[in-house]
Amino acid sequence: MQICVVAIDTRGGVQPYAALALGLQQAGHRIRVVAPEDFTGWLIGMGLDAVPLPGRMDDAARAAAQTGFSRGVVPKGMREQLVRQSLANARALLDYADGSDAVLGGIGGAVLGLDVAERLGIPLVHAHLHPVGAVSPALTGVLTPWMPPWTGAxxxxxxxxxxxxxxxxxxxxxxxxxxTEVLGLPRRRSRPSSARLSVYGFSRHVVAVPATWNVTGYWFLPEEQAWTPPAELVTFLDSGEAPVCIGFGSMVSGDPAATARTVTEAIRRAGVRAVLLTGWSGMSDIAASDNVLVIDQVPHSWLFPRCAAVVHHGGAGTTAAALRAGVPAVVVPHGVDQPFWAKRVAELGVGPRPLPRPMLSASSFATALRTTLADDGMRARAARLGELISAEDGITAAVDLVSRGLTRTT
Structure with missing residues (x-):
């Protein structure tokens, strides 16, 4: 079966779809992955047929940070740009998906995938990394983690x-x-089918959802057997106690120099060793020292288990990697779904209270680090949760659900 996988997200959000695409490919399906152009080389390198959508996601992230889109609202100034980009993406996706038996995508992919699938007369598989897709008294709102617990159902x-x-x-x-402009369809979609196929790439040990949902466990890439850690990283890890890993992934800071100063001072006050992953955050201004190693990026599956704790922004993919590693996490959410995952980490007892990015200071950051590293119970809970997540085989479960579901619908 030919399946077009649409992955429109940052690196942490594209990676689970790459893992699922590899699993589907190994099961005998013909897979094409459609992703922003800055990820296609990486996807091709892992053996996938990957084709680029117009534009780069790192550029989009910087533009979003400057206009406030990271807070979950499309600013007025971005709307026309979003429409133009979507029209270009739709034209490309229509061409790439032609001849497919199904389109598969999550929140980002479904925005275009649903309409393109309708135009081609094929089903869309809703493949989500978040508990979304329904309104239910049993479902916590991903974008409303501030809802008081006493409100209940x-x-x-x-x-x-x-x-x-x-x-x-x-x-x-x-x-x-x-x-209307690209697909030649009526302006409004017809009522969505109640029989749509949906799968969810997270763990029931992390998020409680209705029992009827197809929750498979997380979608992790296989270990990179050919990857070799830089000598400087190995030397740093071997030269002292386990460090804290600090990285905000694809989150672009409006003032990276100020972020660098905050992080540096917090490390000094907490008296910890740290590996700093610069990513897209622009924190490369931090100078390396005996206690700090600055590096661009390292596979999370390799680095996180070797650390005493992980500090991250709370993206779905990074949260999954940190939880599987079995170490405590200090989450600094920047916006959108990140406060939800940050709250879950704290509620599960595997991390302290979240440190929202606007409230981050050297003092609060240092306190969170000291508190986390001194909490033996938190460390034990994190290790146990990591074991439970590692025991799940989310890829196999998802491939089986997608294969059986599409066999029934095509």
Whole structure:
């Protein structure tokens, strides 16, 4: 079966879809991955047929940071740009997906994938990294982690409704433009089918959702057997106690120099050793020292288990990697879904209270580091959760669900 996998996200969000694509390919399906152009070389290198959408995700992340899109609202100034980019993406996706038996995508992929699949007369497989896709009193809203616990089922119903509206309403104008200008479809979509195929790439040990949902466990890439750690990293890890890993992934800071100063001072106050992953955050201004190693990026599956704790931004993919590693996490959420994952980490007892990015200071950061490293119970809970997550085989479960589901619908 020919499946077009649409992965429109940052690196941490594309990686689980790459893992699922490899699993589907190994099961005998013909796979094409459609992703932003800055990821296609990486995807091709792992043996996938990958084709580029116009534009780079790192450029989009910088633009989003400058206009406030990271807070989950599409600013007025970005709307026309979003429509233009979506029209270009839709034209490319329509061409790439032609001849496929199905399109597969999550929040980012489904925005375009649903309309393109309708135009081609093929099903869309909803493959999500988050608990989204329904309004339910049993479902916590991903975009409403601030909802007080005492609101119970009513709060869940309100929160999940707010989340679903926030994930769909801002893109209705985009969908209408794509449908009429590119796909030749009616402006409005027909009512979605209740029989749609949905799979979820997270763990029930982390998020409680209705028992009827197809939750498979996380979608992790296989270990990179050919990858060799830099000699300087190995030397640093071997030269003292386990360090803290600090990295904010694809989150672009408006003032990277200020972020660098905050991180440096917190490391000094906490008296810890640290590996700093610069990523897209622009923190490369931090100078290496006997206690700090600055490096661009390292496979999380290799580095995280070798650290005493992980400090990250709370993206779905990075949260999954940190939880599987079995070490405590200090989460500094920047926006969108990140406060939700940060709250789950704290509620599970595998990390301290979140440190929202606007409230981050050297003092609060240092306190969180000291508290985390001194908490034996937190460390034990993190190790146990890591074992439970590692025991799941999310790829095999997802491949089986997708294969059986598409056999019934095509």
């Amino acid at each position: 009513a709060g869940n119903l309100i929160g999940s409704a707010i989340t679903e509206s926030a994930l769909t309403l801002p893109f209705r104008a985009v969908s209408r433009a794509v449908r």
